[in-house]
Amino acid sequence: MSDDRTRFETLAVHGGEPRPAAGGSVVHPIYQGTVFETAPGSSHGDVRYIRMGTNPSQRHLHDRLASLEGAETAVATASGMAALTTALHSVMAAGDHLIAAGTFYGGPARFLDEHAARLGWTVDTADPSDPATWSEALRPNTKIILTESITNPLIRVGDLAGIARFARRHGLVSVVDNTLATPVVFRPHEVGFDLVCHSATKALNGHSDIAAGAVTGSHPLIARVESALSHYGGSLDPHAGFLLSRGLKTLALRVRAQCANARALAEFLDGHERIAHVSYPGLPGHPDHGRAAALFDGFGSMLSFRPAGGVTAAEALVKSLRLPYAASSLGGVESLVTLPAAGGHSSPAEAEGIEEDLVRFSAGIEAAEDLVADFGRALEP
Incomplete structure (x- = not known):
């Protein structure tokens, strides 16, 4: 169900769902298994393993998330912080620079304050509503500009389309935390953002009973996120993924x-x-x-x-x-x-x-x- 004419309410119910599902069920089953048979001669990408996020339940959820954000593909993580930090790790290396455009929720703010320097990253802040501050913060080694669709807790909306254009013009990866807006309100890929992160613990699941995260984007960028996620071990358990997929239907x-x-x-x-x-x-x-x-x-x-x-x-x-x-x-x-x-x-x-x-x-x-x-x-x- 990826037709551009399909309304969001319909995508929330049917987007990314295989039809028919296994055994004819209208609800995708939970594949709790960690190990699956792999045919001789298969490539590394064919391996189905829970830490790599390639368990069938995980892949089903990834398709669902990508459909809702209008992305090529997606990956689910064990928390919103796992989503954001893994996205950053997939792009940043020692010696790289990041522009943080906004006043961030405490988790990302603490991560950058306490770990960026130790990782060899430098960070400058900028006003998400003032393009002049983005240019002032730009350096030759800048790799990412990071922002929020709606800032938490001051509830401000930056020049989001402008940030995406700025990133594209300067060869940066644009990353946005879309947790507060959700794809119901705003779909950042449509204005040019490269990676969209969510704390799916919040509205995507919507019932205050799991921790989860998500990153959506292009195939090449998400492949890098998946690789980092596999190394850091922040994949989402299939049962939590089942609850998240169920929550998405009423999003x-x-x-x-x-x-x-x-x-x-x-x-x-x-x-x-x-x-x-x-x-x-x-x-x-x-x-x-x-x-x-x-x-x-x-x-x-x-x-x-x-x-x-x-x-x-x-x-x-x-x-x-x-x-x-x-x-x-x-x-x-x-x-x-x-x-x-x-x-x-x-x-x-x-x-x-x-x-x-x-x-x-x-x-x-x-x-x-x-x-x-x-x-x-x-x-x-």
């Missing part, structure tokens, strides 16, 4: 509901006297609203805001809410709320632009009216 329904909930809550909070600031690209006053409207199909399921009254008010609000769980993940069917400065980001909050009173909200699929009512009650004096 469009879940994410569209989450986006609608996030927008409803953002609009409610934006006009509330006890809220000082709301960051959600679906709001006309958001600095990236026009860019998001042009690039995205929807505005995402995440928003951040700052209550009037500082960190004391923020902590009291989180404690008073009844529906969202106070937890640091995102993308599940349940709404989650957290204070990012209290954990999950590596650098001091002030240096990251993450104030102590910043609240991050990940919308679930509850009724929007109930979420708004819960926040309205919690914000009462």
Whole structure:
């Protein structure tokens, strides 16, 4: 099901699925085996082995992921961090330079802070909305420009198409973390990104019950990712892959509901006297609203805001809410709320632009009216 006319909802159910499946089942089976027969004279690429990601269940999931992102191929990993770090390792070598365009979630930020120098990599940061900073950061040994489709937790949208063009013009590999947007909202390969990474633990799976990651891209680039992944051993277990594939079938329904909930809550909070600031690209006053409207199909399921009254008010609000769980993940069917400065980001909050009173909200699929009512009650004096 790869016809360009096929709608995303249909791709989510049927994309990458073999028909007929083994034994006529409409659900692809779990091949839990680690070892498979290999005919004499076969090449290394014909070997089916679980660490290499070539178990039949793993290959099935790769086809599904590639279909959703509109990529030539894909590989699944044991976590989102495994996806991103393996993608970087597949391109970077000692002596290479990377441009990090954005304020990143704590995992990637800590990885670059703590390991880049030891690996012989140099890193410069840049503003994803300001092309002049990309040029200033560019060096003769630059190999990658890395960004996020929606930044976490500040909820900004950079000049994504511009970053992809910049990378192509200078012979760089463009890498984007598309976890917050998901392919329902944005498909980075369509604007020219080379590698797209996901923490599939989040919205792709959508049920807060597995850890997984994904990298999509061209055959040559993903072959390099697969090689690095095999050496580092970060392949995804077939049973977790089965749960992820099952979650993908409802991805469009879940994410569209989450986006609608996030927008409803953002609009409610934006006009509330006890809220000082709301960051959600679906709001006309958001600095990236026009860019998001042009690039995205929807505005995402995440928003951040700052209550009037500082960190004391923020902590009291989180404690008073009844529906969202106070937890640091995102993308599940349940709404989650957290204070990012209290954990999950590596650098001091002030240096990251993450104030102590910043609240991050990940919308679930509850009724929007109930979420708004819960926040309205919690914000009462």
